[in-house]
Amino acid sequence: MNTGVSKRVARFRDQYWERGEPGRETPPALVSAVYRLWLAGLLLKLIGSSWDVAWHFKWLRDELAPPHLINTVGTVIVVGLTLFHTYTGYGVDKHALWFMQAGTGIFLIALPIDLINHRINGLDITSWSGSHALLYLGTAIMLVGAIRGWITLYPHGRWRWFGLAALWFFFLENVWFPNQHQEYGVLEIASWDRGDPYAEPILLQFAADQIGRPVDRESIVQFSLPIPDWVYPVWGLVPAALVLVVARRTLGARWSATAVAGGYVAYRCLIWPLLAGADFPLSTVPLFLLLIGLAVDAAHLGRVPAPVAAVLGSAAVTGLGYGGIWAQQAVDAAPPISYPSAAATFVVLAVLWVAADRAKVGQSPGRPLVTA
Numbered sequence: 001m002n003t004g005v006s007k008r009v010a011r012f013r014d015q016y017w018e019r020g021e022p023g024r025e026t027p028p029a030l031v032s033a034v035y036r037l038w039l040a041g042l043l044l045k046l047i048g049s050s051w052d053v054a055w056h057f058k059w060l061r062d063e064l065a066p067p068h069l070i071n072t073v074g075t076v077i078v079v080g081l082t083l084f085h086t087y088t089g090y091g092v093d094k095h096a097l098w099f100m101q102a103g104t105g106i107f108l109i110a111l112p113i114d115l116i117n118h119r120i121n122g123l124d125i126t127s128w129s130g131s132h133a134l135l136y137l138g139t140a141i142m143l144v145g146a147i148r149g150w151i152t153l154y155p156h157g158r159w160r161w162f163g164l165a166a167l168w169f170f171f172l173e174n175v176w177f178p179n180q181h182q183e184y185g186v187l188e189i190a191s192w193d194r195g196d197p198y199a200e201p202i203l204l205q206f207a208a209d210q211i212g213r214p215v216d217r218e219s220i221v222q223f224s225l226p227i228p229d230w231v232y233p234v235w236g237l238v239p240a241a242l243v244l245v246v247a248r249r250t251l252g253a254r255w256s257a258t259a260v261a262g263g264y265v266a267y268r269c270l271i272w273p274l275l276a277g278a279d280f281p282l283s284t285v286p287l288f289l290l291l292i293g294l295a296v297d298a299a300h301l302g303r304v305p306a307p308v309a310a311v312l313g314s315a316a317v318t319g320l321g322y323g324g325i326w327a328q329q330a331v332d333a334a335p336p337i338s339y340p341s342a343a344a345t346f347v348v349l350a351v352l353w354v355a356a357d358r359a360k361v362g363q364s365p366g367r368p369l370v371t372a
Contacts, residue, residue: 020089022097028155034091035154037081038146039163042170044074045139049177050271053127054280057184057224060203078142079104085149096149103142110134127178128227136174143171151250161251168247169263175239176264176286182232182335183283185224190333191281192220198281199223230341237292237321238349241314244296245353249362254297261293284333288324292317306357314350318342 016030048071055067082104085092092100114131147167154160191198197220199207207223208215244257253259268285276282299313322342328334356362 016088016090019087022085022089022092022094024089026090026153031091031153032155032159034081034084035146035150035163036159037077039166041074041077041081042143042146042167044077045071046074046170046173046267048072048074051275051280053177053180053184053283054275057188057281058198058203059200060206075107079108082142091153092145092149093152096145096152099141099145099148101145103138103140103145105138106134106141107138110138127181128231132178136177139174140171143167143174147171147250161253165247165251165256165260165263168243168251168260169267172240172243172247172260172264173267175243176236176289179232179236179286179335180283182225182227183286184281186284186333186335187282188224189217189220192217225336228338229336230338230344232335233322233325233337234341234345234348236286236289237317237345238352240289241292241296241317241321241349242352242356244293245299245313245356246362248296248300255293257296257300258290258293261289265289284328284335286334287328288321291320291324295320307354310353310357311350314346314353317349318346321345 048067048069051067052065052071055065059065082100084090085097085100089097110131113134147164150160150164150167154163188198197204201215204215204220204223208219211219211222213219213222244261247260248257251260265285265287268283272282272285295313295316298316299309303309304312319342322337322339322345325334325337326339329336
């Protein structure tokens with residue numbers, strides 16, 4: 001560490017490293033610095049996890065693989081920030097801190113459980129395992145704390161809206177993450193059918209041995225798409241749409257949901273050629289999420305009562321979502337889906353959307369956000 005950095009660290013320690021209770025007055029410059037570090041840590045976690053999915057569709061698991069190491073650096077930053085908030089009380093109220101602590105705790109508990117799960121069950125390629133679900137849950141709760149802290153305390157200025165939009169982008173990515181299994185899986189099967197499988201022979205053999213089959217198309221399908229066809233659209237439209245609903249309300253700008261959904265789609269489009277250039281497996285990109293963002297924004301135009309808007313919005317999300325997946329299947333590629341599941345998607349989404357309205361989910365816990 002050079003002298004300049006050492007001096008800044010020492011000055012920061014002397015100025016801010018003192019015991020305090022959450023909710024204490026925090027200098028705006030410190031709030032800005034700490035929450036930008038949150039964004040940096042979450043960005044590293046995002047890059048690592050995005051690479052990790054492609055990695056596991058090519059090679060056998062390796063705890064010291066580069067994507068794991070990048071993700072670990074991001075996790076260390078986030079855990080360190082949670083410890084800082086806990087000890088000093090700076091940059092959080094008691095509610096934000098509780099969410100940060102609970103989410104970080106669940107995440108850290110899930111890590112050894114996931115390692116043990118892999119040691120016992122081997123590959124466990126699916127994103128839908130119980131240990132993976134705990135990782136997503138911990139990250140989601142942790143992000144709720146960061147979002148609340150940002151809304152409550154972050155100073156006014158251009159970063160206020162864009163930083164919160166970035167946090168909602170990370171939240172949407174975390175919710176969507178397990179669906180990437182099907183998005184990679186459908187192209188893994190296509191690569192086998194072309195005679196040029198993405199996965200290395202050692203991975204294909206390992207996956208086939210787990211189900212007691214030779215390496216053939218049936219074992220590839222079991223490895224690539226072990227999830228029922230209804231899961232992709234139901235999970236992709238119900239939780240994702242609800243995330244966009246709450247994001248729209250906290251951000252306040254007219255096309256906020258579209259911006260968050262578009263940011264995620266743009267990110268997936270950006271990493272696609274990077275992974276291709278590095279010779280990693282490719283996935284389909286959920287372009288139809290843009291339609292979901294538009295439907296959520298349109299439902300917030302204020303022309304009809306809230307319950308009616310929720311029902312109409314749910315109908316629009318369901319129709320555009322299933323139609324968008326069908327169009328992607330016809331034009332390029334998309335995971336297989338069960339179309340009769342659309343009825344359940346509409347009903348569950350409408351009920352949860354109305355419930356969120358009644359519970360006033362998305363109301364700012366602090367001063368109003370400057371809209372963009």
